[in-house]
Amino acid sequence: xxxxxxxxxxxxxxxxxxxxxxxxxxxxxxxxxxxxxxxxxxxxxxxxxxxxxxxxxxxxxxxxxxxxxxxxxxxxxxxxxxxxxxxxxxxxxxx
Numbered sequence: 001x002x003x004x005x006x007x008x009x010x011x012x013x014x015x016x017x018x019x020x021x022x023x024x025x026x027x028x029x030x031x032x033x034x035x036x037x038x039x040x041x042x043x044x045x046x047x048x049x050x051x052x053x054x055x056x057x058x059x060x061x062x063x064x065x066x067x068x069x070x071x072x073x074x075x076x077x078x079x080x081x082x083x084x085x086x087x088x089x090x091x092x093x094x095x
Contacts (some may be wrong), residue, residue, distance in 0.1 A: 010039055010053045012084045017042050020091055022049075036063030037076070038071075045095040048076040049087075056082055 003011075010026075014060055016023045021035065024042035027033060038050035050071045052064060060068070068078040081087050 003068070005055045006053055006058065009055070009081065009083070013040070013051060013053060013081060013087050015083050016087060016091075017044075020044065022091070024051075034067075036061060036065075036067040038064075039069065044091055047095045048074075049090060050076055050078045051081055051087060052079070053081050058082075 012026065016029040022042045022078070024040055026040045027037045029037070038052045040051045040053075042049040042051060048071070050068070052060065052068075054060070071078045077090055079086055079090050
């Protein structure tokens with residue numbers, strides 16, 4: 001199965017979350033998912049974190065921006081991760 005830059009990024013994020021002991025799981029897309037849902041959610045140090053992995057040229061859709069606002073308005077943390085270091089920053093400095 002070929003890998004894309006975005007799928008490699010998501011795999012690296014999962015490896016990092018696992019190494020930090022965070023609970024996480026992917027959110028299904030397609031017919032079983034919610035439009036604009038993040039790629040995965042995690043819980044670390046009692047904080048809810050929604051993570052959307054995007055390559056540097058990837059853009060959030062309008063509905064993804066609305067889901068981000070929804071998560072943040074409920075007190076959650078939303079990460080638009082273009083690299084693993086974006087998630088590391090949140091784990092180390094926000095949570």
